[in-house]
Amino acid sequence: xxxxxxxxxxxxxxxxxxxxxxxxxxxxxxxxxxxxxxxxxxxxxxxxxxxxxxxxxxxxxxxxxxxxxxxxxxxxxxxxxxxxxxxxxxxxxxxxxxxxxxxxxxxxxxxxxxxxxxxxxxxxxxxxxxxxxxxxxxxxxxxxxxxxxxxxxxxxxxxxxxxxxxxxxxxxxxxxxxxxxxxxxxxxxxxxxxxxxxxxxxxxxxxxxxxxxxxxxxxxxxxxxxxxxxxxxxxxxxxxxxxxxxxxxxxxxxxxxxxxxxxxxxxxxxxxxxxxxxxxxxxxxxxxxxxxxxxxxxxxxxxxxxxxxxxxxxxxxxxxxxxxxxxxxxxxxxxxxxxxxxxxxxxxxxxxxxxxxxxx
Amino acid sequence: xxxxxxxxxxxxxxxxxxxxxxxxxxxxxxxxxxxxxxxxxxxxxxxxxxxxxxxxxxxxxxxxxxxxxxxxxxxxxxxxxxxxxxxxxxxxxxxxxxxxxxxxxxxxxxxxxxxxxxxxxxxxxxxxxxxxxxxxxxxxxxxxxxxxxxxxxxxxxxxxxxxxxxxxxxxxxxxxxxxxxxxxxxxxxxxxxxxxxxxxxxxxxxxxxxxxxxxxxxxxxxxxxxxxxxxxxxxxxxxxxxxxxxxxxxxxxxxxxxxxxxxxxxxxxxxxxxxxxxxxxxxxxxxxxxxxxxxxxxxxxxxxxxxxxxxxxxxxxxxxxxxxxxxxxxxxxxxxxxxxxxxxxxxxxxxxxxxxxxxx
Numbered sequence: 001x002x003x004x005x006x007x008x009x010x011x012x013x014x015x016x017x018x019x020x021x022x023x024x025x026x027x028x029x030x031x032x033x034x035x036x037x038x039x040x041x042x043x044x045x046x047x048x049x050x051x052x053x054x055x056x057x058x059x060x061x062x063x064x065x066x067x068x069x070x071x072x073x074x075x076x077x078x079x080x081x082x083x084x085x086x087x088x089x090x091x092x093x094x095x096x097x098x099x100x101x102x103x104x105x106x107x108x109x110x111x112x113x114x115x116x117x118x119x120x121x122x123x124x125x126x127x128x129x130x131x132x133x134x135x136x137x138x139x140x141x142x143x144x145x146x147x148x149x150x151x152x153x154x155x156x157x158x159x160x161x162x163x164x165x166x167x168x169x170x171x172x173x174x175x176x177x178x179x180x181x182x183x184x185x186x187x188x189x190x191x192x193x194x195x196x197x198x199x200x201x202x203x204x205x206x207x208x209x210x211x212x213x214x215x216x217x218x219x220x221x222x223x224x225x226x227x228x229x230x231x232x233x234x235x236x237x238x239x240x241x242x243x244x245x246x247x248x249x250x251x252x253x254x255x256x257x258x259x260x261x262x263x264x265x266x267x268x269x270x271x272x273x274x275x276x277x278x279x280x281x282x283x284x285x286x287x288x289x290x291x292x293x294x295x296x297x298x299x300x301x302x303x304x305x306x307x308x309x310x311x312x313x314x315x316x317x318x319x320x321x322x323x324x325x326x327x328x329x330x331x332x333x334x335x336x337x338x339x340x341x342x343x344x345x346x347x348x349x350x351x352x353x354x355x356x357x358x359x360x
Numbered sequence: 361x362x363x364x365x366x367x368x369x370x371x372x373x374x375x376x377x378x379x380x381x382x383x384x385x386x387x388x389x390x391x392x393x394x395x396x397x398x399x400x401x402x403x404x405x406x407x408x409x410x411x412x413x414x415x416x417x418x419x420x421x422x423x424x425x426x427x428x429x430x431x432x433x434x435x436x437x438x439x440x441x442x443x444x445x446x447x448x449x450x451x452x453x454x455x456x457x458x459x460x461x462x463x464x465x466x467x468x469x470x471x472x473x474x475x476x477x478x479x480x481x482x483x484x485x486x487x488x489x490x491x492x493x494x495x496x497x498x499x500x501x502x503x504x505x506x507x508x509x510x511x512x513x514x515x516x517x518x519x520x521x522x523x524x525x526x527x528x529x530x531x532x533x534x535x536x537x538x539x540x541x542x543x544x545x546x547x548x549x550x551x552x553x554x555x556x557x558x559x560x561x562x563x564x565x566x567x568x569x570x571x572x573x574x575x576x577x578x579x580x581x582x583x584x585x586x587x588x589x590x591x592x593x594x595x596x597x598x599x600x601x602x603x604x605x606x607x608x609x610x611x612x613x614x615x616x617x618x619x620x621x622x623x624x625x626x627x628x629x630x631x632x633x634x635x636x637x638x639x640x641x642x643x644x645x646x647x648x649x650x651x652x653x654x655x656x657x658x659x660x661x662x663x664x665x666x667x668x669x670x671x672x673x674x675x676x677x678x679x680x681x682x683x684x685x686x687x688x689x690x691x692x693x694x695x696x697x698x699x700x701x702x703x704x705x706x707x708x709x710x711x712x713x714x715x716x717x718x719x720x
Contacts, residue, residue, distance in 0.1 A: 010382050019376060019379045020377070020379075020380075022368065024361070025554075057417070057422065059577075097574055193600050195600075216452060216453045235422070240554075241600070241601065
């Protein structure tokens with residue numbers, strides 16, 4: 001089975017085989033594995049001088065929540081920039097936690113506009129933090145990180161970046177772009193298995209964040225102090241998932257780092273988009289906004305398939321695609337990330353063509 | 361390497377091999393796997409009629425926190441019964457979450473006393489929930505679950521049970537014992553791999569718990585509604601860890617269920633205790649309080665080893681033991697759980713004897 005989803009996705013056998021071992025979570029060998037994980041994570045975004053990597057048990061959402069709870073104080077205020085489900089989720093998390101939060105919204109097909117962000121920050125000095133989703137998996141849209149980060153930095157606010165589905169494949173250089181906290185997970189462009197997420201946080205900011213989180217489990221400060229104190233996770237880590245993540249990071253390096261991975265995903269996406277258009281499926285996004293991560297396709301009017309039947313027909317041929325998540329338009333999504341190549345997409349397109357030929 | 365710790369612990373190769381596959385987390389095959397997981401979990405404690413299993417990403421502590429946040433309202437009050445680190449942790453979680461909490465404490469070598477619990481509940485009608493740790497991993501002590509549950513039920517309060525290191529090996533029958541929420545994790549007596557925890561909660565109580573949790577991630581009500589709505593996890597599950605947990609539950613059934621596993625662990629513990637006493641190590645606990653999960657041994661006065669050196673010598677021979685966690689006494693711990701048998705303990709004892717003979 002080939003997973004063409006936003007994750008969990010198709011991983012290399014070598015990565016999964018790293019899970020065949022048992023580890024003592026407080027043993028020196030696992031402490032060294034955790035240290036390698038943290039080193040490689042900060043290294044990937046050139047954050048060695050300024051940032052520290054704090055792995056956390058759970059899904060990516062757990063890391064987003066931990067970042068809001070740990071970094072945004074109750075007397076502070078978060079501005080969320082939202083053009084999809086994941087932006088809205090950040091606002092929802094902050095609201096639940098009782099944090100002051102305001103949301104600037106854009107249509108799902110439109111990128112975040114830095115000029116509007118600048119204006120909002122000028123109008124409301126209470127805003128201390130800004131949250132942005134780098135690649136909105138809702139659509140596959142890539143937001144203008146550098147421009148938004150520039151506006152947030154010049155306004156002297158802290159940027160919290162949900163880089164869940166970009167980290168590892170879209171280059172981020174923390175020496176160039178001002179990001180207070182970057183959140184990611186093991187099972188997207190890193191091509192690890194799910195079960196851990198990461199916060200890569202400015203050390204100075206984190207050091208000032210003691211006692212802010214109302215959660216014992218989702219407290220990035222205490223998690224960080226735990227790692228620094230004895231190299232161990234505070235609470236039982238998913239040892240096999242950690243081993244797979246480290247293996248995946250080694251493989252990423254061998255592949256040539258995020259730049260090489262970006263090229264592979266772009267090849268996948270170009271093959272997919274060209275083929276799908278040939279088969280009559282229009283992409284939802286303007287091509288300038290399209291990330292190489294996942295594509296959203298409009299379901300043609302009068303199409304004789306339900307999504308479920310189309311999904312099942314493709315699944316029977318070994319391809320798992322993804323439903324759409326848009327409110328106003330009927331769509332489905334196909335991911336281009338994971339241990340998949342251009343040739344997989346050529347075969348996928350042949351399978352789609354064959355399926356469609358049976359009903360049209 | 362054989363892990364003689366409270367977990368993560370030695371698992372069967374077959375369990376780890378269940379992690380060699382990729383799964384689409386929203387695919388029907390994985391939905392069925394999740395349903396099997398939930399069915400088997402409630403079945404293990406005979407909770408089919410009254411309870412529902414809510415798996416959660418993360419470590420066991422995440423499930424404890426989610427239970428407190430979801431079940432104990434801000435206007436309610438939690439009484440924590442503590443005779444070790446894990447009881448204290450529950451109180452700490454509740455305090456962080458801003459819940460009203462009171463702690464009754466016992467010495468680490470003494471079981472929770474139901475009479476004192478009854479008295480406390482009579483004196484303070486504000487107390488709505490009581491939290492108990494079934495087996496305190498701090499020492500290996502087993503608390504009197506049935507008696508405490510009886511007192512809590514007759515006082516019409518809700519019992520929250522941390523069954524982290526007993527679930528799967530010490531029989532709990534929810535038809536006989538009144539437990540509002542039972543918390544456990546995949547990587548202890550179930551012999552799965554770490555990365556998910558479980559709450560097995562009274563359906564009626566959970567149904568009344570909407571909107572109580574201040575956390576989006578750690579909300580058992582929403583997690584439950586998610587499973588009931590479409591069989592899917594709300595947020596990316598650790599698919600391979602889920603597959604390993606289901607495999608581990610199938611193996612547990614084949615072994616003969618919790619009763620058979622209990623016998624195996626008791627054999628392990630009996631072998632360990634007899635051998636260690638022969639080698640001059642006194643157990644910390646009175647034998648009537650000793651669970652078959654983990655044993656704490658006093659470090660003899662004038663012992664020529666540091667724990668680190670002793671640990672390293674045993675690790676070099678393939679055995680990972682565990683440090684002590686007691687405040688007032690120098691101890692170390694050896695776990696009896698996991699895919700280990702009496703013969704492993706015989707070999708461990710021979711290794712310890714050989715190591716000691718070199719320095720005494």
